[in-house]
Amino acid sequence: MKTSRSRARTWRGAALAVLLTAGALTAAAPQAQGESARTETSVVSTRPADGVAESVVRVKVPLPQSFGARPGTCDWLSYLRYRATDGPRASADADRILVAQPGILEGAGAFDSVARNTVSRAAASGRHIEFWALDRRSNCLEDPTGIASGDQHTAVDYYYRGKAVGGRTFAGFVGKDRLGWMARLGIEQTVRDEHDLLVAELPDQGVRRSKVLCGGHSLGGVITGYFATADFDGNPATTADAGQNQCAGYFALDTTVSTSLADLSGSIPDDTNLPDIGLGYAVVQAGLDSGVLSRSLSAPVLLNPETMTLLAITGLGAVRDPDGEADLPSYLPSNVNIEATNRFLFSKDTATFLTGSPAVKDFRLTNDAVLGALMDDNSVPLAFLQSSVGFFDGGPIVDKDFPAANGSSGQSQLFGVEYKAIPAQPHGPLYTWRNYDRVGAADDPGYRSADGTPFTGAGKEVTDIHELARSMGEQPLDFTEQYFPTKLVTDIELATSPQVKQLVVHPEGLTANPTLTVLAGDGLLAGRIPADLHPVIAPGYQHLDVLTAAPVQNDGRPEVVSTSLAAFAATLK
Secondary structure, three states: OOOHHHHHHHHHHHHHHHHHHHHHHHOOOOOOOOOOOEEEEEOOOOOOOOOEEEEEEEEEOOOOHHHOOOOHHHHEEEEEEEEEOOOOOOHHHOOEEEEEEOOOOEOHHHHHHHHHHHHHHHHHOOOOEEEEEEEOHHHHHOOOHHHHOOOHHHHHHHHHOOOOEOOEOOOOOOOHHHOHHHHHOOHHHHHHHHHHHHHHHOOOHHHHHHHEEEEEEOHHHHHHHHHHOOOOOOOOOOOOOOHHHHOOEEEEEOOOOOOOOHHHOOOOOOOOOOOOHHHOHHHHHHHHHHOOOOOEOOOOOOOOHHHHHHHHHHHHHHHHOOOOEOOHHHHOOOOHHHHHHHHHHOOOOHHHHHHOOOOHHHOEEEHHHHHHHHHEOOOOOOHHHOEOOEEEEOOOEEEOOOOOOOOOOOOOOOOOOOOOEEEOOOOOOEEEEEEHHHOOOOOOOOOEOOOOOEOOOHHHOOOOHHHHHHHHHOOOOOOEOOOOEHHHHHHHHOOOOHHHHOOOOOHHHHHOOOEEEEEEOOOOOOOOOOHHHOOEEEOOOOOOHHHHOOOEOOOOOEOHHHHHHHHHHHHOO
């Protein structure tokens, strides 16, 4: 029987092998004679056996030459394929195939839990379905070599100290001067990529029309809306190619299938250099082409490729040694981005933010507690990053009143409305993490805010922090998206412009197929749930929880999102 340490070593070796092999396969362009245009590699995980097989699939689908110079890897499309281990090997033979578009700043790895849970739930009912978690093309720019090592120190040394891993050294985060090809990577190419991938993997249109369910999370619902209304052969009179006829149904996870961003307010931070859309399409496109407007959505601090990488490195620590005392805050180098990000995410109040004291490295935290501090809805002050993974434990806790005081009007959809908390004693006890299923247990201290409000309760915690850690630190395709194309959002913001409006060729496609809408009870649409969509509500869930929630909840019931998806897949004709 393998120990958890030996399983971790097996995973690290396998992950690095997958990464280096994939790099060798995708680096060359044009394609060499005899070279495969498709690769599929099994993914090894430390997750307990669940009857689900995972693989990473890469298919060569070159961009048009008009996009200009780009890395050879960016002429490939990738996705994570999940299927039942006792099910058919060929996707076309599955009972159903769910194809999911990620949300903003989100990668394929974020779907790991919901994909596994859905496939497992369907298998328990005797149905073999697949779940494909798509990775947007721009993720080709990421270098996960350090993460794939499986070790925090090795990863930090790779990304910051010039040390090689597997014979490779980090070339640096990609600068704006190398993102010119992304100036045209908008909604039109994104839906074209999904179509071309489906055609390559499932050539029979009848199979696609009868077996594929198209959907996504957050922005992925809007992308699905554009896919459903698209025409892919340039002739609106022929409809076999239309987006609506590539799908048997649609699904929306804390979003709606639409061609508008109206339902996603709060999911796009205000400080990411998103241009003023009042400029108009032509001016925005000229700005993207010239580089005056950033081609990727990022901020100087907090949200950028470096901080996204740090999230994955944090996940590694919680995978390898969840209860061990973390040294990552001290091991990281000091720079403006890391310092400002740490202050924003781990300051008790404005004075702490301004002075930087006490800093996160002044507290004794387990690796689980560090990850929880960065991702839990009672800690991180960014709603679109929040999940419900438990609560701090092991020492006194106080209100976290930065950037907004608990219970104040300053709390907003951007920061999240849950009361925030933070450890009280620097250089004090070792703060641990109480996982979602231990909140409300007999030994739970039941921490409360200064005004007497409980910080959380069992009904508000739904995600297993260890599953979240594996999704962030183990996946060959990232949980986050380091280089999100700005044009994808500006196109949708400019939906009424002729250049974007013309992409909606078949508006009836939005309602042409049955749709399952699952909304987080505490997510982006909380308080304004569109009743006409007859959504399934996941109580206590935050925006990310619809992807990360554990298969069994605190009340002993099965997880609602995956249960609903499996049932939807079974009931469609």
